[in-house]
Amino acid sequence: MFDLLKEVGRGKKGAKNLTYEQACNAAERILTGKATSAQIGAFFMAERIKMESPEEILAFVEALRVHSIRYLLYGGIDCAGPYDGRRHSWIATLPTAFVLTACGLPVTLHGSPALPPKRGIALIDVLKEMGLSVRRCSREALQAGADQSGFLFVPADSWCAPLRAIRPLREELGFRTLLNTAEKLIRFSDAPYMAIGVFHKTAFDKMTEILTHIGVHSGIIVQGTEGSEDLPVDRRSRAAILRKGRCETMIFDPDSYGLKKRMPNIEWTAKRQAQTISEVLQGSGEPAYRNMVLLNSAVRLWTAGRAESPEEGLERACHTLDRGLALHQYQWWRETVLAMDEKSR
Structure with a gap:
């Protein structure tokens, strides 16, 4: 998580959006418990200051879907x-x-x-x-x-x-x-x-x-x-x-x-x-x-x-x-x- 936190945690002007691949990595670490609570809190705060990009949100959506139960309702x-x-x-x-x-x-x-x-x-x-x-x-x-x-x-x-x-x-x-x-x-x-x-x-x-x-x-x-x-x-x-x-x-x-x-x-x-x-x-x-x-x-x-x-x-x-x-x-x-x-x- 350290490299990812460096990217998003440089303040409002210096922070960079993660690539989709980087965001997927962050999402997987956060959602599977591989990141510590301190790292997760720091990541969410940095994203809140920077404002999340569509690619970052999409990565978290896809990661949540992987770990979710789904039930198809056709045409709904x-x-x-x-x-x-x-x-x-x-x-x-x-x-x-x-x-x-x-x-x-x-x-x-x-x-x-x-x-x-x-x-x-x-x-x-x-x-x-x-x-x-x-x-x-x-x-x-x-x-x-x-x-x-x-x-x-x-x-x-x-x-x-x-x-x-x-x-x-x-x-x-x-x-x-x-x-x-x-x-x-x-x-x-x-x-x-x-x-x-x-x-x-x-x-x-x-x-x-x-x-x-x-x-x-x-x-x-x-x-x-x-x-x-x-x-x-x-x-x-x-x-x-x-x-x-x-x-x-x-x-x-x-x-x-x-x-x-x-x-x-x-x-x-x-x-x-x-x-x-x-x-x-x-x-x-x-x-x-x-x-x-x-x-x-x-x-x-x-x-x-x-x-x-x-x-x-x-x-x-x-x-x-x-x-x-x-x-x-x-x-x-x-x-x-x-x-x-x-x-x-």
Whole structure:
């Protein structure tokens, strides 16, 4: 690790990006425990100061994939949100997943208990409030749920041993590392489509390059709420659409779809997140939250080629949500996972 640390640890002006081969070497040493905790902490801090390159992130993504369990969902979309959770926004991607699966598009979501720096409300926390402790569910139960409903949830640190092993060190460091980006890109189901969020518009080019290299056929990179993949409905938002290696920047204006709504000012908890999701699926939710699900469903259906336009996607999403089909998908998935988990114990 000494030679690699010399390259990245020369300060903001003197530091150099690692080549892909060097980054692969660093990733393998860090993720297999060959590097010491001091070396790993120094590497992550140096990368944070220098800013990681696409090649460096890609090397860590590939190394994580080597050490991960994967389960193929043919023709699906991977919706990759931040593992450090949410503090100030609603997690629309979860109910959106059940709208998409009800429309015939398989969906993979993944996450872990909230990490630094945000330590917000994680998907795992919300699912627990909805009656599913997914970290304790057997892999067979989660896979059976995917087979039956088209929805796969992956507790990332259970399916990727290096993420589990390095978690205590990340907790101690307390700052964002390149793993915060790399872990979202493992693609546990090898989905050809992806929706992923970024915090800043400067990250669009970097993320586009990475998605192209990891085999994403079509994807949407969103400057979403709290860096998530969720398009908001209270303002316009920027997104990059990737199709067959070509990228186009778009502005999504919820007003142009008749979906613009002011979001209620709420202090979120995992319980409140779960309650709001249930209300939307049952057709009794606040219009702003319903509209957020509709907008994201519409755009993701279009991204994955299941609709000719976002407008067509919106029509399909409205039909699915209003007829209770998304609620049925959620109930079907939950019942299958719980039943299979009980059987496998």
